[in-house]
Amino acid sequence: MINCASPAYLQRYGMPESLEDLAQHRLVHYVGVLGSRSEGFLYEVDGTLHRLPMAGSVTVNSTDAYEAACLGGGGLIQAPIKGMQPHLLSGEMMAVLPQFSAPSMEVSLLYARQRHLPRRVRAFMDWLAGVIQSTT
Numbered sequence: 001m002i003n004c005a006s007p008a009y010l011q012r013y014g015m016p017e018s019l020e021d022l023a024q025h026r027l028v029h030y031v032g033v034l035g036s037r038s039e040g041f042l043y044e045v046d047g048t049l050h051r052l053p054m055a056g057s058v059t060v061n062s063t064d065a066y067e068a069a070c071l072g073g074g075g076l077i078q079a080p081i082k083g084m085q086p087h088l089l090s091g092e093m094m095a096v097l098p099q100f101s102a103p104s105m106e107v108s109l110l111y112a113r114q115r116h117l118p119r120r121v122r123a124f125m126d127w128l129a130g131v132i133q134s135t136t
Helices: 007-013 020-024 063-071 081-090 119-133
Strands: 002-005 027-030 041-045 048-052 056-060 077-079
Touching: 002 007, 002 081, 027 063, 027 077, 056 063, 063 077, 063 081, 077 081
Parallel strands: 027 056
Antiparallel strands: 002 077, 041 048
């Protein structure tokens, strides 16, 4: 996971250097179901998960909207680094507070249980594991 913001957002609000600085910043809130409460800024220290409530400019329940809100200068986001790499490499987003990253997201793969797992399912599982592990 990586904390990101657009250069336009950082120019307007400044680069946060500490958790205390986040009081002057906005978070693009992501929720699974609209109407539910965002957990705020999540970060892990010594294996302990912490939640920091933050003001937000918008709450979304779509990864496309989440990314677009960040790119448009709407606030900070916390997203999987694999999906943000193109934006980081192009300069459309910048990493912030790398010392306070959110915990990794769980990934599940559902498939029909059969006596013999088809080779194509095993190949996909191995490929997906390799993609995920290449960024950790």
